Amino acid sequence: MNISVAIDSAPQDALPSASEAGPAPKRIVVAYGFWIFLLSDIVMFSALFASYAVLVHATAGGPTGAQLFNQVTVAIETACLLVSSYTCGLMSLAINSRRYLRTYFGALITFALGAAFLTLEIREFASMIAIGATPERSAFLSAFFTLVGCHGLHVTLGLIWLAVMMVQVAVMGFDATVQRRLLCFSLFWHALDIVWVGLFTVVYLMGVSP
Amino acid sequence: MTEARYDRAPGDRPSREMQASAPAPLFVYTTGLFLAVLLTATSFWAANTSLLWPGGVALGLAVLAIAQMGVHLVFFLHVTTGPESTNNVLALAFGVLIVFVVVAGSMWIMADMNQNMMMPSAESINLHMQH
Numbered sequence: 001m002n003i004s005v006a007i008d009s010a011p012q013d014a015l016p017s018a019s020e021a022g023p024a025p026k027r028i029v030v031a032y033g034f035w036i037f038l039l040s041d042i043v044m045f046s047a048l049f050a051s052y053a054v055l056v057h058a059t060a061g062g063p064t065g066a067q068l069f070n071q072v073t074v075a076i077e078t079a080c081l082l083v084s085s086y087t088c089g090l091m092s093l094a095i096n097s098r099r100y101l102r103t104y105f106g107a108l109i110t111f112a113l114g115a116a117f118l119t120l121e122i123r124e125f126a127s128m129i130a131i132g133a134t135p136e137r138s139a140f141l142s143a144f145f146t147l148v149g150c151h152g153l154h155v156t157l158g159l160i161w162l163a164v165m166m167v168q169v170a171v172m173g174f175d176a177t178v179q180r181r182l183l184c185f186s187l188f189w190h191a192l193d194i195v196w197v198g199l200f201t202v203v204y205l206m207g208v209s210p
Numbered sequence: 211m212t213e214a215r216y217d218r219a220p221g222d223r224p225s226r227e228m229q230a231s232a233p234a235p236l237f238v239y240t241t242g243l244f245l246a247v248l249l250t251a252t253s254f255w256a257a258n259t260s261l262l263w264p265g266g267v268a269l270g271l272a273v274l275a276i277a278q279m280g281v282h283l284v285f286f287l288h289v290t291t292g293p294e295s296t297n298n299v300l301a302l303a304f305g306v307l308i309v310f311v312v313v314a315g316s317m318w319i320m321a322d323m324n325q326n327m328m329m330p331s332a333e334s335i336n337l338h339m340q341h
Contacts, residue, residue: 031219039305
């Protein structure tokens with residue numbers, strides 16, 4: 001009895017809450033699920049960050065970060081990733097207004113900057129390995145290559161994903177499915193940039209600061 | 211009254227219907243880029259300058275990095291305090307908690323073990339031998 005009274009006296013002008021209105025649209029459900037995946041991915045990165053922070057002084061007589069890291073390269077890498085995050089945002093605006101040319105252009109610049117970042121990182125790794133600073137050399141270098149390499153692997157996957165998405169846009173147009181996938185891609189790409197902020201601060205800047 | 215109060219998808223901007231005074235999207239992204247560049251440049255400057263007290267540089271860098279992550283979340287991922295993104299923010303808060311526990315906990319435990327598992331120095335061994 002009391003329950004029915006409570007329902008009757010509920011304000012009539014309030015919007016129905018999400019639970020009363022049935023399941024949420026698929027775009028919200030998919031993006032929220034991907035959001036949860038990204039958070040778990042960041043938790044995985046936090047474990048790698050923690051192991052790096054613990055092992056950073058365990059150089060075993062090998063080269064230290066201050067001897068290996070080149071700040072100019074890191075600054076260029078950071079700029080590439082930051083601007084690509086911005087162009088990815090502009091691309092999602094073009095997607096929402098369903099403009100093909102702007103979408104392709106935004107995707108092209110995002111891809112080019114991501115590829116430039118990856119090239120610089122691979123060259124950095126190659127130059128380190130060439131002077132004997134391999135992952136086997138010390139615990140510090142193992143942790144370094146795991147952490148930075150894992151981020152680089154994510155960027156590689158993001159580039160492949162972006163290329164696949166552009167093919168889907170060309171073939172399927174701005175289908176609802178394609179739009180959901182593109183939303184997930186932009187979430188992924190922005191999350192990678194957030195991880196890179198932590199990475200360049202902890203690994204490169206704290207590693208070389210006096 | 212057909213419109214329901216759904217949550218907002220993470221990464222979606224507040225729609226014009228929900229918030230008539232929402233700023234232009236291009237302006238939001240450009241502001242975010244400007245702030246992020248400013249914070250990044252400050253980080254690189256702080257790591258290389260000799261003007262600051264060296265002991266405080268690491269803490270300052272950490273603060274700048276967290277501020278920049280906040281800028282990315284607000285201006286690029288459009289995380290807001292509005293009721294329609296409560297679920298997104300709650301999930302994010304839980305993620306941040308786990309990240310904090312993992313990083314701070316690992317560093318604390320390992321520093322503690324480093325201290326307690328220190329190899330006994332030569333003098334202390336000699337002291338024990340004399341007894």
